Amino acid sequence: MTRGETQTAAAIGTAGKDAVPPRKIPHQASGTALVHTPVAVADIPRRLFGSFVEHMGRGVYGGIYEPDHPTADEYGFRHDVMELVNELGVTCVRYPGGNFVSNYNWEDGTGPKELRPVRRDLAWHSTETNEVGIDDFYHWSRQTGTEIMLAVNLGTRGLHACLEELEYVNAPAGTALADRRVRNGIPEAMDVSMWCLGNEMDGPWQVGHMSAEAYATAVDQVAHAMKLAESGLQLVACGSSSAHMPSFGHWERTVLDKAYDNLDFISCHAYYYDRGAASFQDFLLSSEDMAHFIDTVAGICATTKAEKHSDHEVALSFDEWGVWYSDVWNQQEEEWKAQAKAGLHHEEWPKAPRLLEDLYTVADAVVEGSLMISLLKHCDHVRSASRAQLVNVIAPIMTEAMGPAWKQSVFHPFAAAAHHARGNAYAPSIDGPMLSTPQYDAVPAIDAVITWDDERHEGLALVVNRDEHGTHDVRIDCSSLPRIDASTMRIDATQMLHEDDPYRRNTAEDSNAVVPHACDVRMNEDASFTLTMPEISWAAIRFHSA
């Protein structure tokens, strides 16, 4: 291929499965955005591509676990789902909640299944059979090659139960709880490094929710004692459950001030959806909100570090993020409450009901692609992230009972980043068309991040056109990347998400309605390349240099 040529590289995808030819994009760009002078942010932590499996809805039961399914393994886990998890590129999985964990006894999910108790899950008004627990999820994590990020219950339990769980999970044989694990069939220590100390403990919806001061006290005790047991642990304190909580900021400052030295992460959670934004255009710009959120919390961390004259770093774990039509759930809850006024009971405590099974549009996928760009551009502060969730529940992977597993639109931008964003992240300058919305004064229509693996000489550009209406040409200048040789730069593969109908989405019946296409990229001589981004589109371009 010669300079100046328009290249249609293979589409990005594992084993080329998604090699769909490029859509024809009528060139009617309303402007050109120049993506240039990328500045190194940080090395990209593998944990940035984490996900989340909560005991809720069909996330576990009928999701990753369905012992009667034709593809189920000896532990009852679906192999077809595992294959999709692998294809998604997930590195690290938060487990077992979420709100669920705040009334959970970890022991319930250990030992012989026939002895495990059936419980009521108060968070999601469901019956929890405990057929799956840490014993089982450990097997799943080994099968999928994922790291476990384990959350402890600080809602109905506290320090004592945390220490026992830690010993059960991580202690070498020879103590009472470790020996119980051995008897349960797991002779080796599970070696879980990353522990979430409770979940969204500021949320009034959370079982055992508490004030900033009370949580700071609890987390200080728990973090200190867990590190006495294993000083190499990496501990995640709950931040505010969203940047829009009344106590946001005060919460983070209080928790960090009290327990700084024994913490390694503070969590951020953010969900976005169309109806939750001031306008559709604002929804498309959700990554601006995320970026501002990250900056704020990173600033609190830095301030605390300075005040304490500490050389210890606390990073951000963005351990719940994604698109979620949360109004549907909120309405469901209101209906339940209204019903209950009449009588005493929630009559229904269903097992693995269909909860939060949002079907994602291509616009949602473009937004998630944009959010991933934001995470990468802030990976100096965000050292771990978990897209919420993994299967069936606000998920990239959907399943049918005894049937197939399939991919939602949001599967694709995550997979592209998880597999190919390696090395260091670079935040480029972007000059180009600007957008003004009810929420934002003037923000660029185009956003992008470049990743570059210095050793393999491989790079990835992730680009999004967040403009609801305008098509834009984009020129991406990679010439200032370290040790890049313009003369040998080649495009390896491309991928674009865009549909004329931004609300188009996959369903169980038609699970290929939204798939990425390859896209036309024009190589320039100066280690830059150009492509046309239609409105509401996301693209990934893999390149290398000798």
Place this chain on the structure above:
Amino acid sequence: MTRGETQTAAAIGTAGKDAVPPRKIPHQASGTALVHTPVAVADIPRRLFGSFVEHMGRGVYGGIYEPDHPTADEYGFRHDVMELVNELGVTCVRYPGGNFVSNYNWEDGTGPKELRPVRRDLAWHSTETNEVGIDDFYHWSRQTGTEIMLAVNLGTRGLHACLEELEYVNAPAGTALADRRVRNGIPEAMDVSMWCLGNEMDGPWQVGHMSAEAYATAVDQVAHAMKLAESGLQLVACGSSSAHMPSFGHWERTVLDKAYDNLDFISCHAYYYDRGAASFQDFLLSSEDMAHFIDTVAGICATTKAEKHSDHEVALSFDEWGVWYSDVWNQQEEEWKAQAKAGLHHEEWPKAPRLLEDLYTVADAVVEGSLMISLLKHCDHVRSASRAQLVNVIAPIMTEAMGPAWKQSVFHPFAAAAHHARGNAYAPSIDGPMLSTPQYDAVPAIDAVITWDDERHEGLALVVNRDEHGTHDVRIDCSSLPRIDASTMRIDATQMLHEDDPYRRNTAEDSNAVVPHACDVRMNEDASFTLTMPEISWAAIRFHSA
């Protein structure tokens, strides 16, 4: 009967048992009180006629429960006591404490009796055999047709145990704890609606007593989580353990401010006795103190509601009230403390000792009748009340081991209200003789409430003469009651409590020393009637209109 005649109606009583002819009252009235213009307060909640069974003294063991007694049923409960409970008209029974509950494990009172542990009850320095627990009390409540108002332990336990107890008691079969209940012989959910969240947690005598802030935090967590489990529950937070606690007011404000939306009741407790008042006349006026107490707490509820712009109501549960010679117990405790200085132990941990077996005078009964009038006049705010207690312990019903059960003087005013105060309560204006005392400037000697069942066209007037010395004529004008027809108004039955010796009381040997008598009531033509109330007397007049 013609207008103007003096009528001697049948005495009020169940099955006419108490149909004792009227005492001759020499007419020497020092004044006439006009009871008129009754204003509707609210419908009368059946829970206003609640009582209280605490594990203490001979309240349970040797009280409601005595398996060797000739009248004992298959569960060991005395039938003769149940009959008196029925005659008393109790609707709802608070259980199992009181101070007792703050060091109680609910599990101890479940399952096979031979496996139940013997414990030390720290609150009353007694040995608790746990022969009776929620399993058994549920049977008793069904036998007596009473509702259970169940108190949880927030002294030595917390959220986790509360949720487990709730599941055991109320969850349908299918979960671990509900299935345990089924195995214990109770297949159906007990469907307990009303739960007390701890007991008198502000009292320094309480096991696990706490600050207002700490209790508010605890009750907010517990109430929220219990309502997640069953949003139809009605939850009672502890108010101050008396209006004379140093933190009274602050406590209520703090608790309501923190947990308002998940609470349905806040509790009031008040006990009165002769030696505890500034004078005997002041003791007779105890209902003034109760009325002021209610007004204060109702005001705090209203203020909180307004501040929160809420449409949710929190009512008052006056769940401990009555006459109690509390100085006897306090002196007992001081003696124990003094003994203990010498050695290490309380040597005595008796089983079901005779504790708080106060013998009530006719004056005490008049005061309790007066307190009930006060509760009815405030039933817009007080939506539940429990006279403390039911059997043997500061109780209307007394028992002898292997012997009879008998009624104290205070049995009668409660029974009259419980059976006949139906429909709506009306607070009349009262013009008449006034009393001045060390505690009160000028309060009416006569107090009264009128209840009127609009549908059955039946009414009840409860009247009390709180004057230590003076006899007063009382004219009660019912003409403004809704849909009353003066021409058809008739007196159905009457009852008066009065003895020349106000300290006269029943004993095991002479359990009819104080009984109500019928009284002479003069009907007037205008739907009013007149009677003479001697000093320290209480009367009930049932009437109807076609």
Place this chain on the structure above:
Amino acid sequence: MTRGETQTAAAIGTAGKDAVPPRKIPHQASGTALVHTPVAVADIPRRLFGSFVEHMGRGVYGGIYEPDHPTADEYGFRHDVMELVNELGVTCVRYPGGNFVSNYNWEDGTGPKELRPVRRDLAWHSTETNEVGIDDFYHWSRQTGTEIMLAVNLGTRGLHACLEELEYVNAPAGTALADRRVRNGIPEAMDVSMWCLGNEMDGPWQVGHMSAEAYATAVDQVAHAMKLAESGLQLVACGSSSAHMPSFGHWERTVLDKAYDNLDFISCHAYYYDRGAASFQDFLLSSEDMAHFIDTVAGICATTKAEKHSDHEVALSFDEWGVWYSDVWNQQEEEWKAQAKAGLHHEEWPKAPRLLEDLYTVADAVVEGSLMISLLKHCDHVRSASRAQLVNVIAPIMTEAMGPAWKQSVFHPFAAAAHHARGNAYAPSIDGPMLSTPQYDAVPAIDAVITWDDERHEGLALVVNRDEHGTHDVRIDCSSLPRIDASTMRIDATQMLHEDDPYRRNTAEDSNAVVPHACDVRMNEDASFTLTMPEISWAAIRFHSA
């Protein structure tokens, strides 16, 4: 013996074992100190001679307990160690921690040994086999005739577990937990009077450490409830874990203010060592720091008592004191932390490792003798004290596995006081040479206390020369002691610790390098006596009068 003669009495020691003849001290005194006009402080509580056995290092396992040792009794306790404990004169032993207790389940150390769980001890990074627990230690305490001072876990547990432990330990048979003790082979109540409510709960190193306010709340609940169970208990609240904690003072005030009436003691902890002081001379003057510490805390107790208009007394329990080379442990912890950064685990969870096995010099012994003088001079406030610890761990008694037990230098001054300081303590005035140091302006080189048993007419003078360089003559005037008869006063025995090399110490190989010698004392006619104290020396003189 005639007045004016220099007397060489028998050396103090049990059974005369330490009757080593006096060292020759060249008389080159740089001054004379007059010790006179002793003022009665208080009766000497036997608990002042307490010690401390913590589950750590080889304190228990391989210390008091070594079932394979030739001298082991039926419970596995070494008889040779018990003999030394007896010789040491220990009266009361704090158990089982220390930091250890804050993650300890008391149940683990009860019942059949084969069923006891192996645990990780987080405080000392060791494996705890639980072969020894309260069941066993109770036997040891009876064998040694010592009182148990039992610490409860307020780190990972709270009120509920405390009440259960109290019932197990002290309740007469007939309740569930007392009956469990009976089944475990101990039919009688253990009758433990003195309970420590947690350990050093202000220390950031402590599992479950908390704020002053949180601890005050916890201790108020626990103390109140424990006294409901047994009002004769004597309860010790944690004071600051050292006088140098940032919250010192505030902590004591907060705890006492909240829980005053149910507390009997507040604890003080202080350790001293050469490298920890501003200079060696300052180390020798450590008792000045201790005296100041005691005065401060006693002042807070007195202030609180006055503010509360209480007639209840809260005394000081100086339940950790002694010489400890604490920098060695701190460095060990830092090393562990650094190792752990590399990996997840503490690889090592050794059983009964050699921890804190400080070898004490003669200077250390002189300092401990001096600290004991300080405790005796303040025994009006300090009504209990525990030298930390007893065996192997910063201990007067050392053992070799399967080998002998031997005495460190610090054994001797403790034993002299424990056996012979009886009756009342008297604080004398001291006129003599003064020392100025980096830490202190002008303090006497000589310190002394006199004890006098009014009934037995026996006395003890404990004297220390804290001067690093100067030898001083000391004249001790006992004439003002009550009922002393100068004409019949006689010296019974003497003991001096001094070596030309102040760093000389005993080792397993040479365990008699430092032993006390008798010393030359010159009797005067006026019930005074004179002796020469070389630099860094301690002496005890027993005397009587007819």
